[in-house]
Amino acid sequence: MTEYKKPLPQPTPETQHFWDGCRAEKLLLQRCKETGKAYFPPRPFSPFTGSRDVEVFEASGKATLYSYVINHRPARGFEDDAPYAIAVVQLPEGVRMMTNIVGCAQTPEALQLDMPLEVVFEKATDTISLPKFRPAKS
């Protein structure tokens, strides 16, 4: 494996389970048990009520394309990818996350808002895999 040159996340105690999940190819979200609502990014309490009574669950891995830009001035490590889309996807569980869209052309024609997507995990290092999304196969 060639050296990974893009910015890597550094997990913290509150987010470690999320990154462990990605390494095991599971997209883990959290839910507030009082309201039943999911949230992201990870934290050990509910942003809706302040309650510490929360649980981790595995997301469906489905999403739709919510919005994006196609970046022509690459960030460090992305030189070979430009132009590339930086996207925000809507998960049916009720949360949004930033990601990249893989497995399709990085053009406005190929990237239609609300198109169905599914998660894939791109291994960056032995400990970090990044959740990315590709056009849904089914």
Next chain:
Amino acid sequence: MKPHSVAIVGAAETTQLGKIPDMSNIQLHADAALNAMADAGLKPKDIDGVACCREEPTEMAYYLGITPKWVDGTAVGGTSFLIHVRHAAAAIASGLCSTVLITHGESGRSNVGRARPSVHPGTLNGQFEQPYGVMGPPTMFTIPVLRYMKEYNVPVEKIAMVPVVQREWAAKNPRAAFRDPITVDDVLNSRMVAWPFRLLMCCLVTDGGGALILTSADRARDFPKKPVYILGTGESVESRLVSQLESYTSSRAFRVSSKLAFESSGVKHSEIDHLMIYDAFAHLPIWGLEDLGFCGRGEAPDFIAGRNTAPGGKLPLNTNGGGLSYTHTGMYGMFALQESVRQMRGEAPAQVKNAQIGLCQGVGGMFAAAGTIVFTNQDP
């Protein structure tokens, strides 16, 4: 703070704007501060409150030779100065201090003596946005726009009208960086930065600064310049994570902040003679016009294309040319405030005739923060 209890009595920008390689970041603050003190006829010993960001208020007070009774280092991006004005007005009104200096300086272009902000990989941004190749505000501030365009069926040509109209204002301003007229075609043929954003839809990157001096209204008429009174203020924050904003067609921070400012000032929309909306990118005046309640949802692009905010229009907006054409050091809020003050003093290059009430809307850290100030030149 009651309306009319605090006023701006000193206001100035740096002597030069644009490319200033012979001045460091802190000296740009100081150059603006010295100009504002000269404008108000004050010396450092007369100042007892200091607010700034990106240079610590500790460093600024020391550098300028000020012994403060009050400091504020709120740093929430380019709108911080509007929030400093709000905090300073409250501090003066409650007697914590009497005369506040707010400074901004940024060697945004030349990078002389400037600590560049960096993102730690363990922060929320570092974990959940940086790994996907974001490259500063042009790739983050802009992400909501395709959603807005789809939601309200707005073509990119309509967004491109924003810089076209603002260039008309800039043409009237000798200090504006870009003054030549442009067309929608020019905008849509300029270099692609981050689809759908092209170069002319993005702000400038310059060196410069500005400073303001505030004091209580009962002292304000003793200064050389006509006082500009503060009628109302607002502030709010949402999130620096652009992926986590509640809405991609509206800013919660804009709505909360502007509502506070309208309510505290008692001013109606129809009474606003002059408007500034921080325009780091072409979509921000659209968000501002809708979130502040000047336009209905999805209607601001037509409002701008219909020349309502252009020279001769009923709601003069960003009359200095804005961050898109006047100047943008990285934290533009101070320059929006300076133009509001010039318009209230009646000394703006593109002066709005008989302007009596102005509103300035700031945004910062992408859509993370907002501040709003309502001004008047009418004595209580």
